[in-house]
Amino acid sequence: MKGGRVARPDNMSVSNDAGGPRNQGRASLLVAPGEDLGESEGHEAGHGVLEMDGRLRATKHGRVNDNGTEIAIEPLRTAYIPRPSDLVIGYVEGCTNNIWFIDIGAPFNAILPMSLGPGKAAFGGTRSLMDIGEAVLCRVQEVEETHSSVVTMKGMGLRKIRSGNIEQVDPHLLGRLIGKGGKALRQLKEDTDCRIIVADNGRVWIDGEFDGIVAVRDQLNAMSDDAKSTGVDA
Amino acid sequence: MGGYGDVQMIDENGVRVDGRGPGDLRPVSIETGVIPVADGSARVIWGTNHAVAAVYGPMECHPRKIQRQDRAVLDVRYNMAPFSTPDRMRPGFNRRSREISKVTADALESVVLLEMYPRCKIRVEIEILCAEAGTRCVGLTAASVALAHAGIPMTDMVVSVASGKINGVVVCDLNKEEDNYGEADLPMGILPNSGELVFLQLDGDLSPAEFQEAWDYNMEAAMVVHQIMVDALKGGDA
Numbered sequence: 001m002k003g004g005r006v007a008r009p010d011n012m013s014v015s016n017d018a019g020g021p022r023n024q025g026r027a028s029l030l031v032a033p034g035e036d037l038g039e040s041e042g043h044e045a046g047h048g049v050l051e052m053d054g055r056l057r058a059t060k061h062g063r064v065n066d067n068g069t070e071i072a073i074e075p076l077r078t079a080y081i082p083r084p085s086d087l088v089i090g091y092v093e094g095c096t097n098n099i100w101f102i103d104i105g106a107p108f109n110a111i112l113p114m115s116l117g118p119g120k121a122a123f124g125g126t127r128s129l130m131d132i133g134e135a136v137l138c139r140v141q142e143v144e145e146t147h148s149s150v151v152t153m154k155g156m157g158l159r160k161i162r163s164g165n166i167e168q169v170d171p172h173l174l175g176r177l178i179g180k181g182g183k184a185l186r187q188l189k190e191d192t193d194c195r196i197i198v199a200d201n202g203r204v205w206i207d208g209e210f211d212g213i214v215a216v217r218d219q220l221n222a223m224s225d226d227a228k229s230t231g232v233d234a
Numbered sequence: 235m236g237g238y239g240d241v242q243m244i245d246e247n248g249v250r251v252d253g254r255g256p257g258d259l260r261p262v263s264i265e266t267g268v269i270p271v272a273d274g275s276a277r278v279i280w281g282t283n284h285a286v287a288a289v290y291g292p293m294e295c296h297p298r299k300i301q302r303q304d305r306a307v308l309d310v311r312y313n314m315a316p317f318s319t320p321d322r323m324r325p326g327f328n329r330r331s332r333e334i335s336k337v338t339a340d341a342l343e344s345v346v347l348l349e350m351y352p353r354c355k356i357r358v359e360i361e362i363l364c365a366e367a368g369t370r371c372v373g374l375t376a377a378s379v380a381l382a383h384a385g386i387p388m389t390d391m392v393v394s395v396a397s398g399k400i401n402g403v404v405v406c407d408l409n410k411e412e413d414n415y416g417e418a419d420l421p422m423g424i425l426p427n428s429g430e431l432v433f434l435q436l437d438g439d440l441s442p443a444e445f446q447e448a449w450d451y452n453m454e455a456a457m458v459v460h461q462i463m464v465d466a467l468k469g470g471d472a
Binding site for chain 2: 030032033034035036048050052057059060061062075076077078079107108109145146147
């Protein structure tokens with residue numbers, strides 16, 4: 001609604017769908033926070049949904065996802081909140097004698113203890129192994145209730161990133177980037193002849209020929225712009 | 235309240251200085267995504283009022299002394315641009331902006347699910363670019379759209395509207411002249427889905443019957459503005 005709207009008694013009615021908007025039979029409906037999603041009986045409240053006085057209520061701006069038993073909201077925009085076993089790309093932000101602090105794009109830096117680091121170093125030798133500003137591919141090992149998290153580099157393929165480019169997309173767009181069963185991502189890798197790793201925190205590592213990297217970047221930017229301009233199509 | 239009781243601001247037919255009837259709002263339009271670098275943002279143009287709100291976070295809470303172990307803190311800053319009024323606003327925090335920042339934070343705290351982000355801070359910046367009465371309402375409305383746009387979980391959006399009394403008549407959504415020379419001003423923050431109240435201030439005198447009338451105007455207007463907020467969120471970014 002862009003302008004010109006004036007409150008008069010005849011247009012000040014509020015729609016009141018007793019059954020909630022999901023009963024209109026439209027797939028993936030867009031909702032705003034506070035919107036009523038109908039009775040909670042027979043449905044569980046999933047992500048972004050709260051049960052209040054026997055009714056379900058949206059707490060986030062996004063699309064309604066109803067799988068029959070659970071109603072959840074797929075948010076249009078969201079901050080990255082780490083979960084255990086997430087694959088993430090982080091930057092070394094600082095270090096002490098035996099700990100690295102890794103920026104993983106979450107509200108808090110994660111810690112990477114030397115015991116979970118990439119190799120052996122003497123006490124005090126953290127910077128000789130990985131210096132501040134370097135990028136690492138790591139996995140979230142543990143997240144506490146207070147959002148402090150521990151990452152590990154012990155595992156298949158987890159390493160320091162020495163080549164290529166790192167791009168950032170909003171975490172909620174990763175599903176679209178990867179596609180069903182990884183189809184879209186596979187296609188992108190084939191088309192551009194690049195190595196691509198999509199991390200759960202929305203950072204994307206691209207390595208390959210210059211033209212390929214540029215092509216992937218363009219595609220990522222186009223996807224982000226598209227999601228932002230329409231809003232409804234994320 | 236200026237108290238110039240002889241200033242005629244509403245005629246016998248109930249037409250106000252700007253041509254509105256007693257229950258009419260000024261035109262309201264809302265856009266989201268006006269600050270691309272912010273996590274969420276909104277611009278509200280309400281009559282001649284222009285407000286822009288940007289939300290950053292959840293992020294690590296600094297300074298540490300305001301951090302809470304069990305929930306996030308809302309850091310709200312309301313500010314009027316120096317050029318927002320005809321007589322230049324002195325830049326920086328003053329008593330008024332500090333008060334409005336606080337009441338805005340208090341109103342938003344009752345809807346944002348802060349306990350989902352312990353030890354974090356959510357920064358809400360409200361900038362008034364053009365002021366013409368009721369900027370605290372416009373700022374609060376812009377802030378709640380920006381929070382929703384940022385994907386911050388909240389049980390409802392706060393809609394804020396003010397009603398008041400001019401020449402003994404209760405009217406909705408006061409403009410500059412009515413605010414300056416009127417007899418009362420009642421800004422309210424309303425949760426449109428439950429009809430609950432999270433913010434109320436009263437400047438001037440209202441009888442219980444007048445208070446009820448102003449209350450009803452605010453409630454009705456909040457529903458209209460809420461619909462515009464929802465449409466703005468669903469319509470995508472500017």
